[in-house]
Amino acid sequence: MAQSVYHLMLERPEFGVAQLADATGFTEASVRAALDDLADLMLVRVSREDPNRLRAVSPEVGLADLMRRHEADLAARQAKVAAARAAVTRLVAERADAFNPGSANGERLVGLDAIQHRLESLGHAATKECVGVHPGAAQRAEDLAEGRLLDAEALSRGVAFRTLYQDSVRNDPATINHAHWLMDRGGEVRTAPIVPQRLVIVDRTHALVPLDPADTRKGALYVTEPGIVAALVDLFEQAWATAVPLGATRTRDPDTGLSDTERELLSLLSSGMTDEAAGHRLGLSLRTIRRMMASIMERLAATSRFEAGLKAAKRGWL
Structure with missing residues (x-):
């Protein structure tokens, strides 16, 4: 139901609740419930032109938010x-x-x-x-x-x-x-x-x-x-x-490209932990920790750990 309402709002942004109900065949109460679900997913927002009306946002913007x-x-x-x-x-x-x-x-x-x-x-x-x-x-x-x-x-x-x-x-x-x-x-x-x-x-x-x-x-x-x-x-x-x-795939942050483990590693190292201590905390080998840091440094175009720390902080990664 929510998917049908959302697609219709993208096609006919001028439609209100009553028109959405007529076009979809749902009751107005059902449409309002679908709009609540879409709001939770950040796929609809209050219109700036009419505060009494909701507008659909693009899936890319809604997903990022x-x-x-x-x-x-x-x-x-x-x-x-x-x-x-x-x-x-x-x-x-x-x-x-x-x-x-x-x-x-x-x-x-x-x-x-x-x-x-x-x-x-x-x-x-x-x-x-x-x-x-x-x-x-x-x-x-x-x-x-x-x-x-x-x-x-x-x-x-x-x-x-x-x-x-x-x-x-x-x-x-x-x-x-x-x-x-x-x-x-x-x-x-x-x-x-x-x-x-x-x-x-x-x-x-x-x-x-x-x-x-x-x-x-x-x-x-x-x-x-x-x-x-x-x-x-x-x-x-x-x-x-x-x-x-366990069966789910871990996603990377859409803004930073960091995995949860990479973010935790940066946080641990920035707090003063050694590679060995960070590896113990994350359950990873020293070789894996250093390989992860090399990958992060490459993405940051940093030639040293110090430079990587500065660039990570500047980008809001820490």
Whole structure:
């Protein structure tokens, strides 16, 4: 309906609601609803000649404006995710020392076997939902295969799975195969350039987070305290909202030509991060980071990182 109304408005810009209704055969109420949808897509605007009438804008202009609005919304959400991540990391760090093996609200898990045992217990007890964040470029194929039996059993009981990876896993066959295995069984998988710390949340009441996000080998913290679990759930939901479904193709900014990952890389490097640190944050190898920067410098016609920074800032890329 909205498409028919839009095409007619492009052909007959002088038509009002009543005439659009007559020409399309829709009711006036339906036409007004279609105009609301078109306004949300920024394809119609108030006429400067008659403020009581709407005019159609070209698809190219409307799409560019819509992309800019979405980019601004995405940037705001990503900033919120970063702030929430920092707050949750501080909260978990402050409370980690308070948890003892016999604590009613959680416990420290030292060693991979202890963590795996807890994951298995949570998987068997799950009734509604299991969400997870997995930073880094990839997971080992054997680790992914080991978890499938438990995941399959939970999925068969109707437990909803949502998994968040970094964009870099799109180049890892083992992780992609596992992601498609999940999606084939009703799970959802999304990716983002930067994701929060590694975590698993079951039924919004139990969570596992690393004791040290920088070194997950130090162990994990099993949390059931409602305040901390709620903060972790909120962090996950914010990150999930900014991520892209695995099957979707990431688009480049129509104004800058930058991908989300390239924009994040520029932001990280401009903040003073080294190539190595930025690569760790984005889940990319040092070689990939340097290749991306070389591509950006070429587009900016810059002969040095310093010149590239100046030109990127001047163009509003930072």
